[in-house]
Amino acid sequence: MKGIKKIHIISLIMIVAAVVLLLSASKDMSSYATFAQAESTSRPVKVVGILAKDKEMYYDPAVDPNYFSFYVKDSDGRECKVILHDAKPQDFEMSEQIVVTGTMDQANFVASDLLMKCPSKYKDEEISVRSDI
Numbered sequence: 289m290k291g292i293k294k295i296h297i298i299s300l301i302m303i304v305a306a307v308v309l310l311l312s313a314s315k316d317m318s319s320y321a322t323f324a325q326a327e328s329t330s331r332p333v334k335v336v337g338i339l340a341k342d343k344e345m346y347y348d349p350a351v352d353p354n355y356f357s358f359y360v361k362d363s364d365g366r367e368c369k370v371i372l373h374d375a376k377p378q379d380f381e382m383s384e385q386i387v388v389t390g391t392m393d394q395a396n397f398v399a400s401d402l403l404m405k406c407p408s409k410y411k412d413e414e415i416s417v418r419s420d421i
Contacts, residue, residue, distance in 0.1 A: 320335065321334065322362045322363060323335060326397060327392045331391070332391050333389070335397065337362040337363065339358065339361075339381070339383055340367050343358070343367065344357075345381075346358075354374055355371070356371075356376045357371045357372070358380075360386055369395065369396045370388050370390075371393075371396050371398050372402055374402075377402065385404070385405040387401075389403075
């Protein structure tokens with residue numbers, strides 16, 4: 289132990305921490321899936337789509353403030369009911385694009401995260417909603 293200096297130990301710990309951080313971040317950098325692909329896996333996936341404004345949106349905070357359901361059309365054109373166990377985000381109807389992260393539960397997609405891309409005159413804004421299931 290005489291030859292090992294404190295700086296070497298600290299450097300080794302920092303390298304291990306960086307590798308762990310990169311590995312955990314790489315799990316979140318997955319590519320987008322469709323609802324059909326989400327049905328074939330039990331792992332959480334990210335589905336990008338647009339809000340189906342002609343379908344029902346349900347949110348009644350007096351009954352359950354942590355239940356919001358709506359329909360999203362994915363890149364293949366398939367519409368699916370999405371259930372978010374969180375409050376309805378402000379200006380939700382104005383979103384141009386929606387990214388939901390979650391899993392399929394029978395015919396519904398249960399989202400743990402929601403990211404909305406909203407139109408803006410001056411810049412693109414992204415609004416993120418994360419529910420703790």
